[in-house]
Amino acid sequence: MRRIEEVIVDIAAAKAVLAQQTIEVPSWAYGNSGTRFKVFGTPGTPRDPWEKIADAAQVNAVTGAAPRVSLHIPWDKVEDYDALSAYAHEQGMTIGAINSNVFQDDDYRLGSLANPDARVRAKAVAHHLDCLEVMRAVGSTDLKIWLADGTNYAGQDSIRARQDRVAEGLEQIYAGLQPGERILLEYKFFEPFFYTTDIPDWGTSLVHCMALGEQATVVLDTGHHAPGTNIEFIVAQLLRLGRLGAFDFNSRYYADDDLIVGSADPFQLFRIMHEIVQAGALDPALGVNFMLDQCHNIEAKIPAQIRSVMNVQEATAKALLVDADALGAAQQAGDVLGAHAVLMDAFNTDVRPILAEVREAKGLDADPIKAFAATGYAEKVAAERVGGTQASWGA
């Protein structure tokens, strides 16, 4: 048990860190999403990147913690990126990572960088070079690459040849980087292909990043693992190797469910943030970008994003309250239950009052969900955004 002064010091320190923490939101979370069975539409869904940014700005307005929005190209393709960027700034936002998309063109039926057809591979490389241009135009430095590439049937293509093609394509893209720019390379266990995936695990992503150079780092999407995978281990390992570039936060019970981060296993999210805190990786200098990547198939999208930001904040707050000295001492002593108890003590603490104070110190409402509801924004855009085609993730 710690003396009260110690705990108070911790809480004060935690508040200072929490006040600085930022989480990047994805433009596509404000559009419709769904499953292969159905995409449900909702009144007020944005019809273009401007409206998505406006929605994202709402999340930042009430949380004070979500000042960046990731774009997805071509979903967020516009004529004038200066104007889009300026619009974001007006809304109090900046543009974050640029996400490429090499899975929705008919040419990509058998993959993009791994495609057996050289023409398609060249097209996929060219798309990424275009994305680098967009990235610079909007003032971003991160290109996030998720290759949906894979195969559905044993024998369909050569696993080894595809791996070599991926390496070659990534090299061409990497060659287009300027100093200070980064590639964030995502991995995923399966889907949209169901036999092989060409970058299925952190090991494969890392191997490619190491072959490319220092400007390539791994993206860890919390929903992209085999059942039972210990994600905090991967976090710790990538931090140790200096190659954790970013998170795509979401949660899952089964596959890549893309549910609200922290909704399925809040304890896991806490354990992940504990590794982050232990490694000092909340410090932006370490280069870890904390992003959301979720699908709000059936729930209201802006409140879902607000809740997501809050869930990351709460897990972070708990991680910041872990008594590191007591934990280290118990670990070193081999006190299994004692060490576990130190961690659980922090997890079992109700940190919502602390975060309420952090928000109020910024002049925000203690309760972001209530604050957003009070703005009437949802009703306003539902009334205004009539006609046009609602933006839709994955289609």
Place this chain on the structure above:
Amino acid sequence: MRRIEEVIVDIAAAKAVLAQQTIEVPSWAYGNSGTRFKVFGTPGTPRDPWEKIADAAQVNAVTGAAPRVSLHIPWDKVEDYDALSAYAHEQGMTIGAINSNVFQDDDYRLGSLANPDARVRAKAVAHHLDCLEVMRAVGSTDLKIWLADGTNYAGQDSIRARQDRVAEGLEQIYAGLQPGERILLEYKFFEPFFYTTDIPDWGTSLVHCMALGEQATVVLDTGHHAPGTNIEFIVAQLLRLGRLGAFDFNSRYYADDDLIVGSADPFQLFRIMHEIVQAGALDPALGVNFMLDQCHNIEAKIPAQIRSVMNVQEATAKALLVDADALGAAQQAGDVLGAHAVLMDAFNTDVRPILAEVREAKGLDADPIKAFAATGYAEKVAAERVGGTQASWGA
């Protein structure tokens, strides 16, 4: 080791059974399908139920083993079911199970029979009663029900209340059955919802069937289980209880991948067919309907269906070759390796020559894939089916 005469007797008997075996094909397998990320279109894809039936008839023409086609309502809704049925007969086909669809209307965002809104539940019941009418109109006796119902977040709805609502809705549908008609009730581990599914496992499906009565039986979709589930155990159990109504065959490495049956784990398919053979359930009198339910996202659809039918046939042929006497003796003696060897001996046999002979005895080509290619049908429909909207599964 058996005497050669014994093996010959077995092969002759196996051929007789194989010559009779039929597999039902799904109309939706001939339309486009895909993932939430992309549905790829293909030249020649059917635009209506007539064209789907025409394609299905091709599968039957070259295999001689696929004389029924399942319909999906409303995907296969037509004005005149008599005409559709007559068309099928002309093509050498009959209409098999009628599949309801209560997941693509906006009303079903929170479920169908399990929906918290009584109005939506009533609508879902009414749809099923309509499906019974279609069923009778096309001369079928099986209504297949897959409830996509579930929730995405803990607390979203009451698990228990939803279960009671499902029971109530099923009761209303069941009340609409006439003698000789059946409900086939499917279960699925997850998707399109990602926290709870209202009929997630065979136990739940069975419990509802038992509450309904003798005309309700369970559908086992081979892709609808948790990782590691022993499917042949469920087959054996449902046969033992007299409640195995049908299979939806497909295969998977990860989730509900809907790949070609037998492509991911041919040994598993063999083990399933071994249970069928042991229980005598190839006999139509036992009421097990062997159906395909697959998504040919990237491969040619008609050849994929042909391959699927052949894979089921090959697994069946191997199961028929198991030396039941030797197996039973080794099992009774507790000879672990000996019993296993008897089973593997059958699995390791190349049964393709046997099936070639079965086909040739029917006047068919020994190689259905080659035979279909030789018809030029694929090229013909690709040229003819221009314009219109291609049928699409799941959308």
Place this chain on the structure above:
Amino acid sequence: MRRIEEVIVDIAAAKAVLAQQTIEVPSWAYGNSGTRFKVFGTPGTPRDPWEKIADAAQVNAVTGAAPRVSLHIPWDKVEDYDALSAYAHEQGMTIGAINSNVFQDDDYRLGSLANPDARVRAKAVAHHLDCLEVMRAVGSTDLKIWLADGTNYAGQDSIRARQDRVAEGLEQIYAGLQPGERILLEYKFFEPFFYTTDIPDWGTSLVHCMALGEQATVVLDTGHHAPGTNIEFIVAQLLRLGRLGAFDFNSRYYADDDLIVGSADPFQLFRIMHEIVQAGALDPALGVNFMLDQCHNIEAKIPAQIRSVMNVQEATAKALLVDADALGAAQQAGDVLGAHAVLMDAFNTDVRPILAEVREAKGLDADPIKAFAATGYAEKVAAERVGGTQASWGA
């Protein structure tokens, strides 16, 4: 947000329930346990049932919530069960469920009730009838049956024949029951066999219980499921069917890890207890026995049991704080995020102060772990229990 009076009423009501809640501890948790690779011994480990009961009584002494101890036969076989029972009473304990063991005799290499050899099956039945005698001798009414039966290789034995043998054996055991006595029938996904398990899932256990009669109910061991299985769904379903007889609580990340309940996924434990609370099943009248079944391979055993009891209490306390009215209203309104938020609000509450008050109201220390440490019991038994053979689970 509820008015403060409402919350106060809830807390008072919750405390009353928590003060009554009891959790049964297993005698074998105090012996050594381990994996196939190694069983680590520890100073002070009990050498006989008396010492195990003495240890269990320590857990009850500091928690006030663990007044029953389950026995395992033959591990806890003694000459004089009256004396053992009397000893338990002196320690403030009663004997709970009697657990049979049909997996450690050489005869059970190919199973017990499912064994192909009728002699072995008869022996397994006889053992259970003996257990019924022990049960009566110690004043218990519950016989818990876990059949470790299964096979390792496809073809090794007939799935169907084994199922019939299990049914027959259970029938013979059930016939030995007197009024007021129960069979608790456990299921398990896999281990110690690795191809089939004869009672692998709740559906199979239920099917057998229904065939037996009203005195047979299902035991849900929280570690005995396929990856991703929604356990609270099964809880809700078995409660709905009136067949949930007992829990074996523990937790897992991978297989049947038998870790401290609530240590791997505290949110899951809360969701389970939420179903219990919603169904009123904390009421002993509903017949659900809440038991622990764990292996403390590397941690101190008595503190681990204390922690386990506390974890169940905390999950229960949170479940009792769920605002049922608000939850029901949000569910009925289809407010996905609102309903989820009501549940999470309870989960995120720090209930430890409430439980501290419940303990203090009973005259106990607010902190059972500290209280146990203060007794010096661990040091005492480590010094006293020298020589003899330490009790060992699983061997």
Place this chain on the structure above:
Amino acid sequence: MRRIEEVIVDIAAAKAVLAQQTIEVPSWAYGNSGTRFKVFGTPGTPRDPWEKIADAAQVNAVTGAAPRVSLHIPWDKVEDYDALSAYAHEQGMTIGAINSNVFQDDDYRLGSLANPDARVRAKAVAHHLDCLEVMRAVGSTDLKIWLADGTNYAGQDSIRARQDRVAEGLEQIYAGLQPGERILLEYKFFEPFFYTTDIPDWGTSLVHCMALGEQATVVLDTGHHAPGTNIEFIVAQLLRLGRLGAFDFNSRYYADDDLIVGSADPFQLFRIMHEIVQAGALDPALGVNFMLDQCHNIEAKIPAQIRSVMNVQEATAKALLVDADALGAAQQAGDVLGAHAVLMDAFNTDVRPILAEVREAKGLDADPIKAFAATGYAEKVAAERVGGTQASWGA
């Protein structure tokens, strides 16, 4: 369809390769093994390394393909390794990889190289240096390291600190290598610990091997992966990186079941061998050691090893029959079904006659199982090996 001459050429070439193929057998497979619940003994089980080697030699005698036996230290510790090695040679065997064991001493309760206690870490390093001495004494060059290290509870120890300790310990062991000697570093998903494992996946093993140097390579145990993991992908990736040192072959349905290789998913084994063949890695020059690592809990051990060797041979034979030209052409053309069909054509071929001929060409019986039974060896050792303590894996 290939011309008959082509197929004949393939078969002749395949036979030449198959005649050379060798599989290493583990000494511990001949001892008893089991689960945490029970280890069943069997008449004739070896009591010392000499008897294990004698048993292993039986496998080689009838298959002609298993001329090496791996040892496990300290299970196979003897006074005089020269004598043991000479005895092996007399039996027609050589000693293969030396396996260290840092999980059965009480000191390793919290891990070996990852242990928080520096004394224990030093002890674990020293054990490995001892193993290097044994390795040289028996004429082997491979030290296989499986670290059972891990933790059971979140917070129990620092994931990051443990990783650094493992790196440091491995470095000390690696420093003890002489030119031409190798470390084979195994990874495992979980067990005997159930929260973290310190080398849980191929990525971690690879990262350590790369840090160590060229003499460190990865061991792929086919049972050590998360559910659904595509193992042939890892094989292809490690071959591509030049770091696949060895296989531990076995098979599994659930966890690390250690069943007979090829018994659970023969198609998977074939796909693995296809990657090996494609990469030319049957050539000993590539340094891949094909080893068995299995537990024959309930079946006769020597026949089980014979069956295992045969299963690897059959999978290899099928892989050698894949029409590489046709496969490559279909893959390059993007012919999904065509390429898959080429692979399946080889898999569906009955290769047992080919292997029978390979054996007969060596003067062996076509049927190794029958040949072994005919020797009467099992009965002989059962009669002779009376008294003493049977060797037991894992205890």
